[in-house]
Ligand SMILES: Cc1ncc(C[n+]2csc(CCOP(=O)(O)OP(=O)(O)O)c2C)c(N)n1
Ligand code: SF4
C-alpha cells in the first residue's frame with residue numbers, strides 16, 4: 001500500500017521531483033529546486049501544465065532536477081526570454097517557469113530580460129544569483145559585489161547590476177528577492193509568483209559553494225544568514241483556502257489579492273511596507289544597494305496589470321492546437337493583404 005501523502009490531484013511530492021542533481025553538494029540552486037517541488041506539490045499543480053525554460057549555467061541545468069513530467073526546454077545562454085515568449089504565445093494553456101543565472105540574466109541576457117519584463121510575459125522568472133559564472137569556473141558576473149576579491153579572478157572593479165532594480169525600471173509587475181538559505185520564504189514567494197498573471201521576477205541569492213562563498217562575499221551563506229532583513233513574513237493562500245487571521249496578529253497584516261482569487265498575506269516584521277507602491281520600492285532598493293542590506297520579501301506587485309497574452313485576441317484554443325486550415329489564411333485573404341500593402 002502506498003502511504004505517501006497525496007495532494008488534491010492525487011499526486012505525491014515524489015511525482016514532482018526530477019533527476020538526481022549533479023550540482024555541487026550545498027549549492028544554493030539545489031535548495032531552490034527543492035522549494036519549487038514543494039510549491040508545485042502544495043499548489044496541486046499538474047506537472048504537465050507547466051513548461052520549464054532555462055538558459056545556460058549551473059542554474060540553468062537545474063530544471064532537470066525538478067518536475068520530470070513537465071515540458072522543458074534548455075535554450076541558449078541569455079536567450080531564455082525569447083524562447084519562452086514564443087512558446088507561451090503558442091500554448092496559452094501552460095504555466096511558464098523559467099530558471100536563469102545572474103550571468104545568464106544580467107550579463108549576456110540583460111537586453112532579453114528587460115524586454116520580457118516590459119511585455120509582461122506570463123512567466124515566473126527565477127534568477128539563481130551567486131555573483132559568479134559557476135559553470136565556467138567562477139568568473140565575476142555583472143552582479144558580483146564591487147571590490148570583491150576571488151583567488152583566481154583578482155578584484156572586481158565594476159559596480160554591480162541589481163536585478164530587482166532593473167526589473168522595476170523595466171516596469172515589472174511582480175518583483176521579489178529571497179535567499180536560498182531561507183527556504184520557507186523562497187517557497188511562499190514561488191507560490192505567489194505562480195499565481196501572478198504577468199512576469200514574476202524572483203531574484204534569489206543562491207550561494208556558489210565552490211567559487212564564491214567566502215565570509216565577506218555578499219552572495220555567501222554566512223553573509224546572507226547574518227544580514228537577511230525580511231520586509232515581512234510572506235504567506236500564500238490559494239483561492240479555495242480561507243485566510244486564518246488568527247495566525248497573524250491583527251492590524252499588522254497586509255493582504256494582496258491576485259487575479260485568480262488567491263491572496264498574498266504579508267505580516268509586518270518591523271517596517272510598514274506597502275508592496276504596491278512603486279516609488280517606495282525603488283527607494284527601498286536604492287537604499288539597500290547603498291547600505292549593503294539583503295532585503296528579502298515581496299518588493300513590488302501590480303496585481304491588475306494586463307499581460308502579453310491579454311493584449312492579443314488569441315482565442316480560447318491555443319495556437320499550437322489549431323488545425324492547418326484554421327491557422328493559415330486562405331490564398332484569397334493573403335492576396336487581399338498583399339494588395340493592401342502595395
Ligand atoms: C553565447 C555563450 N557565451 C558564453 C558561454 C559560456 N558560458 C556558459 S555558462 C556561462 C555563465 C553562467 O553563469 P550564470 O548564468 O551566473 O550561472 P551559474 O553557473 O552561476 O549558475 C557562460 C559565460 C556560452 N555557453 N554561450
Ligand atoms: S560550481 Fe557553484 S553554481 Fe555550479 S554547481 Fe557548484 S556550487 Fe553550484
Ligand SMILES: [Mg+2]
Pocket residue numbers: 057101102103128129130131132133134141
Ligand atoms: Mg551565477
